[in-house]
Amino acid sequence: VALERIEGDAGRMSHPHVFPPLSETRVAVVGLGLMGGSLAAALSVRRACAEVIGVARRQAVLNEARGRGWICAGGTDTADGVREAQLVILATPPRVILEQIATMGPMLAPGAVLMDLGSTKQLITEAMQALPEHVHPVGGHPMCGKEQAGLSAATPDLFVGRPFVLTPLDRTPIGALQLVHELVEAVGARPLIMDPIVHDRRVAWTSHAPHLAAIALVQAVVAEGERDPGVLELIAGGFRDTTRLAASDVTMMLDMFLTNREPLLHAAQQFQAELLDLCSLLEKNDESALRRRLVEVSRRRREVS
């Protein structure tokens, strides 16, 4: 969806507040893990905004981020860190984001834009509805996870070429959406504007169900490894790739699953139905049907690579 279409949306509220361009914006990033650290890094390395302030629970993390030149100031107190920012980005796990949204309103300056980077969007944008009027919320989800977590895994190039979903609320002013849209482009990502419910249904298929499949596969092989330890010697690249997602940060996965249960259960059911169908072809030794299936799947998979 092009930003022009959004601008043409007659239902969207116009707002007297003038948002500065990103280059003049003071950005506060709350949470300096893989996502927050990488965003701070990308903004700083690319000199995309006026200033990056970091908020983290541990001083050591702040020191490391400052040492790398990824934040110019920072602290462990959220209220202090976000007070003077024109754009505040919540880069904590989804359920921490929900808690922070509930308490953060009064800490924010008038006209501040509040974006999050959580992997589900419906519950988070619902919680954003309750923010005080002087704050302008918008949901965000950069799709660029990797299995390492924390600032040590962060990199300024994390977002390059990756989809970065933005889920504006009805109350989000055009200027606020423009600001975060500019940020997404500034860090090299591909902005996609989307309804939060649609987003959650889609990531259930493309991200959460693959996580679940990877976890189940590791569990099955670990259980077999207890009956026959030799099975672990035959783990090679194919198994590693297929199960890479199972090594993701546990709290992130748990929050992702628990804040997107219905869509994920639906996608998982369809996945199981496909699996059962394949097994039944195999059981019947139906070579021609199996070959047609594999030819089609292999072709479709190559299209997305």
Add this chain to the structure above:
Amino acid sequence: VALERIEGDAGRMSHPHVFPPLSETRVAVVGLGLMGGSLAAALSVRRACAEVIGVARRQAVLNEARGRGWICAGGTDTADGVREAQLVILATPPRVILEQIATMGPMLAPGAVLMDLGSTKQLITEAMQALPEHVHPVGGHPMCGKEQAGLSAATPDLFVGRPFVLTPLDRTPIGALQLVHELVEAVGARPLIMDPIVHDRRVAWTSHAPHLAAIALVQAVVAEGERDPGVLELIAGGFRDTTRLAASDVTMMLDMFLTNREPLLHAAQQFQAELLDLCSLLEKNDESALRRRLVEVSRRRREVS
């Protein structure tokens, strides 16, 4: 299993034929796709054997292999290609290997060692039992697939650090096993000596079930993409990794599945049971059980990476 243990095996037949060391061996590779091409490349680049002869169906493939210096001679006629080789390696898909074993005996020189690179071993080693006495068969399976097929994807480094299973038959002389063991080490792989039935059961878990899961996942997302094309925009690295195996060569996958049906169906069943179990925890919103599960799986997955 160390080779010493095999040498100490009193039941194993000693054989009057003296096998040359690999450096003095003329090797014929039948099939110059990803595996055969890479093996020819590794042997030639590392100057591990006396000569590499290639056999392929298409002259263009032979020309390319010769152009790269990966074979020193070759042809499209199998009988011609293997006639003077002391070690013949079948690098075709598993069911082609079965056909070739059935007809190849009379083409081979007395004392020739015949190895295959097929991804399943029980049916292939059973077929090898029927070879004439002057031929010395041994099963092989290098575990280093990738989704590209053909000589253009081949590389001399394909085997480096990867498991390479050897499944000797009761009739395999020690000297023949030593020769292929030397070859495995010469191309940089890790030799693992294993019973064919045990091998097939293990790869059902670590390779074939992951292929099946990847295929089912692609099918599910493709079907959803027909209902909602936007889902495909949200395909990112996680989905790509989890489903990489679904882009593998179709004939290779089909042969792998159809020559290992029982073990694969068993592994797939266990995988589905784990998946259902995870879904039921999610349905019950059982956060603490789900967290314990994810902590354990994430830890185990990191151990094998």
